[in-house]
Amino acid sequence: MHQFANPARFMRIAGMALPWFSVAAVVLFATGLFFALFDSPPDYQQSETVRIMYVHVPAAWMAMFVYTSLAVAAASSLVWKHPLADLWARANAPLGAGFTAICLVTGMLWGKPMWGAWWAWDPRLTSVLVLFFLYLGYIALVGAFDDPERGLKAGNVLLLVGAVNVPIIKFSVDWWNSLHQPASVLRMDGPAIDPSMLLPLLLMWGAFMALFGALAILRLRSELMERRLSALRLTLASQPAGSRSSSNEPGLS
């Protein structure tokens, strides 16, 4: 892990991976959406409404995957002071919030015609809403301190505390009576979903992962540049006014 701790080396590797992620995202979204919208059968009960699932389920998986990665980053920042961990968490929290929002909105669009309600205070729905608020809370908390380092530290504690919610989301449908259906793919007896529907679902999941990979690299890159910029600003500000030449102004050169 620590061989990637050097930000410069990490950015070199990430820069090489970026085009691959981007191409994979485009290809997988194209094939995944084609299968999801055109070349897959309707469901025997939900008919065409089942197609919402091809966006809803990957978005839900991503929401939990991104949060888990943020919690791992928070732990490695607090324990090992890994230099990229804080940046990873801050850069990717809005992406996780976005995936959670997609999951919630598509779920509501599906719930109205299928259940008969946009929303229900069901254990699964409520715990995913809590996940959304955890993302927003982290973003707000990190930005609320004058000293960015203190903000990141407080945010890391919040991320770790909120990590208890991840298993609650996953198992909420097993532990309690819920309106939301239990897991169809990741379950003890193997998928309860027809292969013709599992294929577009997995393609769309791959597409979401590739998209996240590309966006995470872009966002991490801008976080690193921002950090370098503020370091430059600090150096400049600490110089006596007389020795400052106009060509050194940040943002002008």
Added chain:
Amino acid sequence: MSLKTARKRRRLYVLLLALTGLGTATALVLASLGDNISFFLSPSQVHAQHYGAQRQFRLGGLVENGSVERSGTTTLFTVTDTVEEVRVSYTGILPDLFREGQGVVANGHLDAAGVFVADEVLAKHDEKYMPPEVHDALKAAGASIEADGTVVGADGKRYQYQRGSTASPGS
């Protein structure tokens, strides 16, 4: 061991201890809340807990086959968990997925006669996803699929594809 490694190790122990404590606390809270987190009560739970009239709660289960009676906009049906059952009366438009053998969740209260008067009926969907052709083929072979995902074979054996259990013939 250098001072730096020792400090890292101490931070790791503190973190693991804090997370274990937090996890235990959450587990205890969730365990004591128990069924209060559940979205609905099953007919067995309703019978066991002696819910008085006028107390609002949600009832969930399967719509019993052959139990649906319609008169005007009012629908009467029986919700069962295969052990106990509760008669439900609902006035209004039912969701598209409402049908016999389908899972439903109704919000309402018991009246003096023990009939559950629902203000809202939601259809519960199961975790099974399949194309209509597969469903038809299973049906043509004499099998039927119930709302909880149970496949009833032509020989009358029930194949339970429910979570947590293996796909073996049940009773």
